[in-house]
Amino acid sequence: MSGSPEVSRALVLERFGELPRLVTRPVPDRPPGHTLVRVRAAQVGHLDLNVVDGEFGVLPDLPAVPGTEAAGVVVASDVHPEGTAVRIRGGGAGLSRDGGWAEHAVVRDTAVVPVPPGTDPALACCFFSPAGTAQAAVHTVAAIRPGERVAVTGAAGAVGALTVQLAARAGAEVIGVVGRPAKLASVPPPAKPVLASELTEDTAGGPLDAVIDTVGGAVLATALGLVRGRGRAALVGYTAGRELRLDLADFLLADVSLLPVNLMTRGAEVAADADRLLAELNAGELTLPIERYPFDRLDEAAGRLRGGEAVGKVALEID
Ligand SMILES: NC(=O)c1ccc[n+]([C@@H]2O[C@H](COP(=O)([O-])OP(=O)(O)OC[C@H]3O[C@@H](n4cnc5c(N)ncnc54)[C@H](OP(=O)(O)O)[C@@H]3O)[C@@H](O)[C@H]2O)c1
Incomplete structure (x- = not known):
């Protein structure tokens, strides 16, 4: 020393x-x-x-x-x-x-x-955490496919912003949902920014194939209601509330899979992808x-x- x-x-x-x-x-x-x-x-x-x-x-x-x-x-x-x-x-x-x-x-x-x-x-x-989590959410858990309509909540947040960019790269049409008007301008392109309080099938442009939720609480409840039958909802975070009330009959009828994203169990499998994403962040090809x-x-x-x-x-x- x-x-x-x-x-x-x-x-x-x-x-x-x-x-x-x-x-x-x-x-x-x-x-x-x-x-x-x-x-x-x-x-x-x-x-x-x-x-x-x-x-x-x-x-x-x-x-x-x-x-x-x-x-x-x-x-x-x-x-x-x-x-x-x-x-x-x-x-x-x-x-x-x-x-x-x-x-x-x-x-x-x-x-x-x-x-x-x-x-x-x-x-x-x-x-590491936003890159690994976004990678797991988009590619492994929600398994986003080209042409799908996907809402990402907390889209100006760290995980949300990267999730928006990876979902768009996967060929999805992305709706970036934020909680406050000041954050609308911080949703990365090419997502369409929408205020959570104004999220409807109309503002989303139609039924969603998937939602990737980084916020939890009431936002998740709203977004879930917009996902088509056999669609997917991937849950990443619950800063806005850790409870979701489910009517089990409605849940069965809606036929939407609610899927947890857990970086702690997926860290090793996304580590190489996260390093690749770091190189792209360094090069300015992605933004965090x-x-x-x-x-x-x-x-x-x-x-x-x-x-x-x-x-x-x-x-x-x-x-
Ligand atoms: N599952 C996993 O393995 C995993 C991995 C990494 C992170 N996470 C979790 O994922 C969530 C997002 O992480 P992040 O790094 O993207 O966080 P972040 O950058 O702080 O984004 C969180 C977003 O949550 C929204 N929000 C709503 N209510 C809030 C409140 N009371 N306080 C703060 N934010 C609030 C904010 O968006 P609006 O203002 O637009 O509502 C904010 O942009 C966190 O809960 C984090 O713990 C989970």
């Missing part, structure tokens, strides 16, 4: 329910089997805020550094060459042990994955919206995410 600073900044969570505090601390020690990363960007995600609020099934002992996904450069490791551009995900980082909301993060070697040199760190720490905030503006970043105002992913950039 010669030439490395001895102190380093980190966002330290001292009490669940309060935002972490930016503190200066020694650069953490690296035990065997671990890699020290100089973090350049860290995602602020719904999962991270659940941890901060003490409302996730796996929680760290406090004080702790949250941050389940980050990206940066290897400083010291037994397996990853120094200077390698990497992303951090898994191995308990940001959950059961310190994560990536820090200038220097020590994580398990297995939680460190190389990314192509020159990759934008904010993109590197944000792409990311809101960027300085390291000392976690309050603003978290507020935008909690309020549902953020467009796409939210990342802290750590100079």
